[in-house]
Amino acid sequence: MTEYALEVENLRKTFGDHVAVDDVSLTLRPGGSLAIVGESGSGKTTTARMLVGLERPDSGRIRVAGRDRSGAARGRATRLARAREIQMVFQDPYLSLDPRVTVAACVEEPLRLHFAMTSAERRARRDELLARVGLGEREADALPRRLSGGQRQRVAIARALATEPKVLILDEATAALDVSIQAQILDLLAEIRRDTGVAYVFVTHNLALVRHVADDVLVLYRGRVAESGPARDVLAAPEHPYTRLLLHSLPHRGWDPARIAADRRALATATRERPPAPTSEKRSVTS
Numbered sequence: 001m002t003e004y005a006l007e008v009e010n011l012r013k014t015f016g017d018h019v020a021v022d023d024v025s026l027t028l029r030p031g032g033s034l035a036i037v038g039e040s041g042s043g044k045t046t047t048a049r050m051l052v053g054l055e056r057p058d059s060g061r062i063r064v065a066g067r068d069r070s071g072a073a074r075g076r077a078t079r080l081a082r083a084r085e086i087q088m089v090f091q092d093p094y095l096s097l098d099p100r101v102t103v104a105a106c107v108e109e110p111l112r113l114h115f116a117m118t119s120a121e122r123r124a125r126r127d128e129l130l131a132r133v134g135l136g137e138r139e140a141d142a143l144p145r146r147l148s149g150g151q152r153q154r155v156a157i158a159r160a161l162a163t164e165p166k167v168l169i170l171d172e173a174t175a176a177l178d179v180s181i182q183a184q185i186l187d188l189l190a191e192i193r194r195d196t197g198v199a200y201v202f203v204t205h206n207l208a209l210v211r212h213v214a215d216d217v218l219v220l221y222r223g224r225v226a227e228s229g230p231a232r233d234v235l236a237a238p239e240h241p242y243t244r245l246l247l248h249s250l251p252h253r254g255w256d257p258a259r260i261a262a263d264r265r266a267l268a269t270a271t272r273e274r275p276p277a278p279t280s281e282k283r284s285v286t287s
């Protein structure tokens with residue numbers, strides 16, 4: 001039996017009478033990378049927040065490293081243990097860091113919370129984490145406002161790695177960055193995954209990123225899984241009309257925005273009454 005880093009069954013979340021996430025299942029093997037793709041409003045962030053425990057699912061199961069965490073965590077020790085195993089990097093590096101806390105203190109905070117270390121050990125580990133993301137002493141002493149967007153996102157990554165998580169959830173983590181900076185951060189993330197064996201859930205609205213960051217992909221449409229499977233296969237031969245639409249929407253030679261907008265409306269009309277059924281020949285989604 002494989003022990004997955006992350007195993008999710010039939011997650012569902014409603015807000016009032018709005019179903020944000022419905023029947024989402026996925027698996028992620030240790031050191032694997034799964035992209036969750038979909039347009040704005042498709043339920044990506046809600047899914048991500050349930051995975052890290054920021055949102056309680058209405059129903060469904062979440063197992064991290066084989067341990068069920070569907071129920072509420074009882075007690076501080078359980079909460080901390082859960083938090084150690086799965087960490088999240090948010091989209092906006094300008095909002096996710098406390099403006100009053102230096103980079104050094106920001107990275108030390110989770111170390112203090114999760115590990116019994118002497119202050120010398122903590123400083124050494126902090127420097128190691130900062131070096132891991134390409135930051136040095138100069139940045140360590142700085143407040144976030146002195147850093148660029150890319151540097152801030154590096155700090156957020158270092159902080160998330162501090163607890164040595166099995167899984168890192170990246171919710172549009174490069175979406176706010178310039179394209180060239182985005183490429184650097186993606187490259188760094190790939191290197192970190194190779195070196196540490198951490199697994200990624202890479203949440204993005206941008207299907208163009210998927211082939212660079214993920215082994216597997218899960219396409220969300222209106223809170224449901226439209227299609228999932230190895231990224232290579234899904235990108236080469238998408239089975240669901242929504243995936244095809246997302247692919248055609250990427251700027252390319254002969255790109256026709258008016259045609260794409262019309263297709264988008266047609267798909268919305270066709271699926272208004274009932275959510276999309278999963279494609280008939282469902283590919284196995286094991287990562």
Ligand SMILES: Nc1ncnc2c1ncn2[C@@H]1O[C@H](COP(=O)(O)OP(=O)(O)O)[C@@H](O)[C@H]1O
Nearest residue numbers: 015018020038039040041042043044045046047
């Ligand atoms: N806290 C909330 N309260 C009410 N509705 C919400 C809340 N969070 C998300 N939603 C709704 O759930 C749907 C999915 O949102 P979200 O998960 O943020 O999508 P995505 O990240 O794919 O853009 C949207 O229709 C959104 O408006």
Ligand SMILES: [Mg+2]
Nearest residue numbers: 044045046172
């Ligand atoms: Mg989102």
